[in-house]
Amino acid sequence: MIFFRVSQNINIKTTDGTLVNYFKFKMPSNLENDTVYITCENDFNDLNKVFENVDKDKYTTRLLKEKKVRELESFPIELGISNKDEYLNSVEFKKNTAKNVIKNEDEVLSLFDKSSKVDIYKQLVKKDKEEISLAIIGGLGKSISQIVSSCTALRILNTKLKELYKSVKIDLYINASNNSLYSRDRQVYLKQKFINNVMPLSITSKKLCTYDYFIDNSSVMQKLSGFNSLNMVDAWLYKFGIDYKKISSYEKHNELNLENVVASKNLEEKIKAIKKKGKVLLFHPFSASANKTIPQNIASSILKELILKLDGYTIVSCLNIDSKLVDDKFINLSKDSKTINDFIYIISNMDSIITTDTSTFHISDAFMIPTIVLSTDTEIDKKTKYYEHLKTIKIEDKSKSLSKFIYDNDSLTLYKYKSWQSLKTSKIIKLLDTF
Missing domain, CATH: 3.40.50.2000 (Glycogen Phosphorylase B;)
Structure with missing residues (x-):
């Protein structure tokens, strides 16, 4: 995820007419507020291009220190393989590539895939709660094919969480700054019964802090080596911290809710x-x-x-x-x-x-x-x-x-x-x- 602020107030309209409001940064007593924004790397790059096309001198973004935002007392717990310090990792990747230090695909992938396998059950610390909320930052694919098959892994994640909690609310925040397929992607995601809502990025730190947990999908498909070596469902389960080998083949079928198909x-x-x-x-x-x-x-x-x-x-x-x-x-x-x-x-x-x-x-x-x-x-x-x-x-x-x-x-x-x-x-x- 990228943590940033903007120089001036501006509204970005998504393809379905939804407005994403950006407000000029206010000096806060802490960084949990409505002017600290969080998004994926690709969406952040798209947003900067939009700002540049409108007025590159007036509208700009400025990065905030990720560590300070993550240290907020109310900041949610990250599940699955962490994507912490994504921006710094990306800078390192581009710098090394430019110098031809990285010479093969395995080295490139290992730069982003430093985290070892994780166990989601060890990350769930709020086990005394009956209800939890989970924010997914970034989508699960670019094409309809990728989204449909990836949602199977998300459904399995939801099923596993419901073994521990009475109620699980899952919200997705997907790229919207320059995503011409935002409306289509949103419709596909909402064909899943277990997804509560799908909203456009960016999300404010104040909003993110209302969730118990979050999963950061920013650039995961490009940078996590599992997506080149595994079936799509297994790769996402690996990212979520679920042992895909222990999930039966029977559970790995796709589902779509026809009640939402008009x-x-x-x-x-x-x-x-x-x-x-x-x-x-x-x-x-x-x-x-x-x-x-x-x-x-x-x-x-x-x-x-x-x-x-x-x-x-x-x-x-x-x-x-x-x-x-x-x-x-x-x-x-x-x-x-x-x-x-x-x-x-x-x-x-x-x-x-x-x-x-x-x-x-x-x-x-x-x-x-x-x-x-x-x-x-x-x-x-x-x-x-x-x-x-x-x-x-x-x-x-x-x-x-x-x-x-x-x-x-x-x-x-x-x-x-x-x-x-x-x-x-x-x-x-x-x-x-x-x-």
């Missing part, structure tokens, strides 16, 4: 009409990443074969795969899937799913829907380790680059889509039949 009346009626025809399959061949996406012509070919060979199914998609395709067995829902709520609602109503490596299969796991993932990721087995209703078809990258530079150059890449071209629809259908 789809349009038109979409509800369309889904009902489609389901009356028989079984429904979602085909989701595209991804935000070009390397994970099925080429459009191949996706169109697969879709046509699925329509022809999958008896008893209506195929739907939330993507524009082939604008010329017209068939009674295919429904294009791209115009109806406008929000994350719409997308979750559609997935929850499917009988089967065929998708590339996207958030789709993380969401489908929450509803135990048989899902086939077509993946080019060499670490897909690690991602899907605890997904019992999922099967993968691995697409081996057969491309060969003629470029001698470190950056990609498509014009110098041979056989880029050769693996996708060799994918047989019959193989997908045969695997689908094994569920």
